[in-house]
Amino acid sequence: MEIGKPTRLTDKKSIVQKIIGEFRNALITRTLKPGDKLPTEIELSRRFFVSRNAVREAIKMLVALGVVEIKRGNGTYVAKGISTQIIDPLIFSLLLEGGVPDELLELREMLEIGILEIVLKKVTKKDINKMEKAIQLLEEDCKKGETDREILRKHDLEFHYAFAGATHNPLIIKIAKTIWEMFKASIEKAVYSRPEDTVERHKMILKAIKEKNLEKAKEAIYLSLEKWGRDLHTYT
Incomplete structure (x- = not known):
């Protein structure tokens, strides 16, 4: 090779x-x-x-x-x-511009805080139900001691996709899904290590969204990304 x-x-x-x-x-x-x-x-x-x-x-x-x-x-x-x-030319060019883990973390922070601000303006009851269902799936995984990383990641991403979907903006949804897919391996590791923590952070985010509380929702997102950022600096 x-x-x-x-x-x-x-x-x-x-x-x-x-x-x-x-x-x-x-x-x-x-x-x-x-x-x-x-x-x-x-x-x-x-x-x-x-x-x-x-x-x-x-x-x-x-x-x-x-x-x-x-x-x-x-x-x-x-x-x-x-x-x-x-292999995607656009994503690859973004990777080359990013270059280091700290900059990749900043990319996700910008994306998710930006989504949050739009979600607080446009979220519907149906959107809230989708996020609640995603949290419930991951919570059930915790209760039964699920160890399949792919299942845990899938259920975690369902929350993120429902979160992005609440913007009701197809361009934002597509970009968000692409970036989350790009980081699926490290997201999977973060969820697998302590899935119950992921559930709690998702609940915090959703509670703040229901209350239309931007600062509380931001705090929950930063907590979530902090763990992911630490994992990004390690191999496994």
Whole structure:
């Protein structure tokens, strides 16, 4: 498996962009396939003439996007359920502009707080019912000790989709779904680690929406994103 040719880069963001770009190209050309094992950090750092820290930063982003997965003690592999968003030109350009986990966190903060402000103006009883149903599904998962990550993520995203749907703006809904899908791997990890916390935060958000309380809703969203942001800085 080949991932690019040795190229000397000096700017940290350019380094991360280069590495992610090579992964994207390898996926498009099918020289990199689901299940393939990646070179080690040392090998990649030599290939790109960069530090291991720079390689680690790029891998963090690829893990967050669901492109690669870390198997402790066994190495890093291309994920079997790769998000097609990595190949989308618009999303890929956003990733290259973002470059580091903190900026990805800011992207989600901007998106979800922006959605919230519109939701408070346009939310309907039907929207509230959809969000309540999504919370109920995740709450039932907690009660029965659900351990299937995909199910937990699906039920968590149903709340987010209902939340975005309450804007009644198809453009916002499409962009929101695309960004959440882009981060599905890291969202899944955050929900799996403590699903009961996710339920409580969703309840806080919904309660504030019902009360039309912008500040309380913002606080709940920031709490939710804080946990996700911490996970974004780790491999698994």
